[in-house]
Amino acid sequence: MELVYSRREKIVGVFVLSVFALLFATVVMLGRGKDWFKSYVTYYTVFDESYNLQENADVKLHKATIGKVSKIDLTGDKVRVTLKILEDYQSRITKDTAVTVKSPTFIGDEYVSVIPGDPNAPVLAEESEIKSIPKKSIEDLLAEFQVEKTAKRLSAAVRNIADVTEALKDPEGPLFASLNELQTMLTNLAKATSKTPLTVDYVNSNLVTINKIGNELYFNLSNIRDLLKGVEIGLEHLKSSLANVDNASHDLPKIIHSTDMQG
Template identity: 25%
Template sequence: MENNAKVQLRVGIFLVVGLIILLGSIFLLGADKAFFRSYTTLHAHFEQVQGLAEGSVVSFSGITVGNIKKINILPERNLIDIVMQIDNQFMPRVTEGSMVEIRTQGALGDKYIFIIPGDPKAKPLTENAVIEVAKATDILGILSERGNEAEKIFDIINEMHRFSKSLNAENRVDKILANMASATAKLDKTAGAAEKITEGLSDGKLKNTVDRLDSVMTKLDKGQGTLGALINDSSLHDQLKSMLGGSPRKSYMKNLMRTSIEKNEEK
């Protein structure tokens, strides 16, 4: 009985140890880590992680060199601290001046950290160093970096698409184009008429008209003619007013004045 109990205990211990080793192996392999390797911890501060998760791959020029160990929030700076573990065999290439950015891989759009190499002659980064984050330069990277602001851009595009569809309904675009063509034709006619008027005025007619008007105004200022006398001689104006006001001869005098003015203008 004692021997059976000892055997069962040994078997149980063996199974537990084997299970622990198996689970540890699965965890390490799932995190793309190898046994008996040392790692260096690096940090990168992002405004947003865009779907990164603990265990995501860290790539150096397309080669997997580590994983994301932890993701922390830096409340005092309103940033996300990405803690990365980099295999030490690649650390001599991760030098000062290297940068990181978030990229997408695969059809499912998995996010990972991509390390942009720095100067090979520079010093390698050390434990807990903060590596600089690269700014997005392409349109997709900028939209991905801006996050919620990119959604507003797509909303605007959708609204423009709906507006264009509403214009295309019931041949509205054709009607608008026809109206624009009609308005353009009318503008052309108006411009042609205005051009003819301008040509007529440029032939000297405008100058003659102005000269004649200036001559008439000069005569009025000098008191020439009946109208000039009426304007410049207030006593004559008063006499004429008293003569016409309420008199039976009012109609006759008006006709006489009109005839006299016309004769003076003919002269």
């Protein structure tokens, strides 16, 4: 017997299949984002206390999440913490790797921080124990950052600032002495500035006088040049006259001899 579906039943069937396909795609996307479909390897570590660590807390390497805390058990006087590490990062867990508990802030959620060991060391086998390092207390953090020394330095700096403030308030102190010297310099500068117009006028007057002297000197030089030209012309005439006299001195004996012959 062949089943016959109406048009409405076909539409409903397609809708239901579409919903299931959408749900499946959503689950796949969420699973990829939450690493649901990735393989994990299991390790464990032991702490002296839980340090407020919770199940599903992150396991981080260089502050990047590489796994989760899957279980926390009390074993005797110790706390056993089971870790699920992504298989992709198993090669980072070597025999000298260590873990500790950290928190991003004083009020943040604690997480397990992986401290990498020698990359050339053998990889730690699955289900093995990773050695642990106790979580640092507030006292340890204060000692690490030398808060006490910093506080002492800050206190000394505050005292120095107070001493400097008192020194600045002292009328006989360096601040008021510097201000008085500055006032004196400003007064002298004001006096020098008030004399500046007179000095400028005096300089302008001297420049005018120098200009006049320069013009007169240029005129006198022109006259001297003309005078030298006249002297040069006179020398030429004198030279010509001397040449004539010289010629006459040569002709004079001949004239005297000629006169004696006629007598």
